[in-house]
Amino acid sequence: MSYRVRFSVAVVVAVLLQPVQAADLRGYLHIVGSHSMRPFADAVADKLAKSKKVKRPWVESTGSRGGIKLFCEGAGADAPDIVNASRRMERREFDFCRSTGVKNLVEVKIGYGAVTLARLKKQEPLRLTRKALYLALAKEIPDPACAGCDTFVRNPFRTWKEVDPVLPDVEIEVLGPPEGSATREVFSDLVMEGGCVGFPAAAAMKDRDAAGFDTLCRTIREDGAYVRENPDKLADKLSARPGAIAIMAYNQYFTHSKTLDAVSIEGVTPSADSVTSQQYPISRTLYFYVKGDRVGKVPGLAQYIAEFTHDRAWGDKGYLVAKGLIPMPAAERKAAAGAAKALKRVSM
Template sequence: MKKMILATAAFLLGATAAQAGEQIHIVGSSTVYPFSSYVAEELGATTNLKTPVVESTGSGGGMKLFCAGNGSDTPDFTNASRRMKDKEYTTCQENGVKYITEAVIGYDGLAIAQSKSAPAFNITRKEMMLAVAAEVPNKEGNALIANPYHYWDEINPKFPHRKITVYGPPTSSGTRDAFEDMILKGVCKKMDVYTNLYKADKVKNKKYKKYHGIRQDGVYVPSGENDNLIVQKLTKDTEALGIFGYSYLVENADRIGAATIEGIAPAPETVQDGSYKLSRSLYFYIKHANQKHADGMMDYANLFMSEKMIGDDGMLSEIGLIPLPEAMRETYRNNVKNLVRMTADTLKK
């Protein structure tokens, strides 16, 4: 792997005047962090611009900083492993961050990983849900109870007597949001025992509130925004599973491997064709107003979106980014080049 400068200097809201107009500041997703840092290094190495400062705050944390306002004391970009939420867009607008461009850089597979020394492990999305949900169906299947499962063979007798421990992202993480969407909400919405909780409500036209409660009894262990820490934990706890983006699986293939989901392992081909069911898009967002404070913002954005970086044979594919189809790359590249403004309607598409 090419050497990367992982810019870890903390982003301070009280940035000095000397920094203003000199250095780009980027916050957000730990999943996008390696890609963003790679592009930052390349910009610093190939231009007269200073290498941007990149901080891993989590997608949610990055959105809070990004949407706090404009100016040299706020981030110029935020990365995200899920799309900006409606309420985040509203916060941006209320705080004067009215001109934003959205870019999609590629795909990512949400990996359920384990130690390389652990036996092969294949699970379904429902079995994973039953392992981490705060409440699960009782034996009769007509009511929910506090999750009693502590070993995998309690969920499926065909599984080994293996302790359930899952190291995963915190609530500020876009990876956590994606995991809840695809594993909890995605499974529970098809199970009457969950949907009936809301059907009992007699408020007319009340929408079903998707279940996404994760247990808090020590089985699911929030492990911060540094996904490398999860990798380290898996090498020591060989019975545990960990949740992070596909790129960390690629980077640490000598130490960790993937559990298969319904018989399919995460790989560029299975993510692109949708056969791996835990797939998602990766984003970054540009704050137009900060161009007058930070030098080279568009140089960075256009480099990130270039074929050199996100193409089929781009540099970022070497560290785990899964490319978009060519036509989609061209669309998002043009959106960035022309600073196409994001609107509330954009989020509905």
């Protein structure tokens, strides 16, 4: 074999091995994704760091959608190893992952959560429905001056009492996450669409004009009634806005439950029981996704999966439950832990 041929082969081999070698050289686990799941990831990362066997994983809050995009952008060493997602990965995201070479994708179901509407304690009770929330927050709503009409107008409501006479005469002021947040997406799916579809004109549009239906039902007003805030700061922001409501993850509410009350939706308040049973209307399942082919190559990845799926972490009395994770039943945890240990590939 000539020198030129040997050199070419060496270059090709070096290029092919570069991602794995670079991942080894990085020396630590890189995690991105959901703001609301950050406390869980940090708690597990801290446990690993205390063992002094691996470096503390680098955890970033990017939002679920943004995190999945970063995670799926490539199989190279610079791309994250894990993404936290407070809703299941969508098919189009899964397909994007595969198109960039991220094919050995492992889904780890970790437990349950909920989108919670919270407000400061010691206020007049506020019992809401999905219909009331849609009417309070949508940019356009059915014309309230023309019952039975198919006309939609710019939202004129300024107080909850205008939305529904049984509600308090308090200004509508809702703090919530921006677009791209999974909490916002779940709220749009289950609350905004759920309230909107109760109006015949909107329901008729759903099959006829899906894009128009999405715009009509999911677009939130921009006149000050809804205030976009950093999801990590929502609880703190409420202290300066006594009459406001914040849309936040259940674990964020749980952490601040000494100062906050949860608003009931359709007569149900969020709790471990109401979420696990799916009685609470804005319940959701929490996941993280792993690049399975990096296990054994990226230091700390196997240990992170094992620690997170151990009962001392996600069990009924685990340290993640103390941070607001709603645990799965024991049999469900056992199945999820087994799938994670086996690095079972996700299928969609």
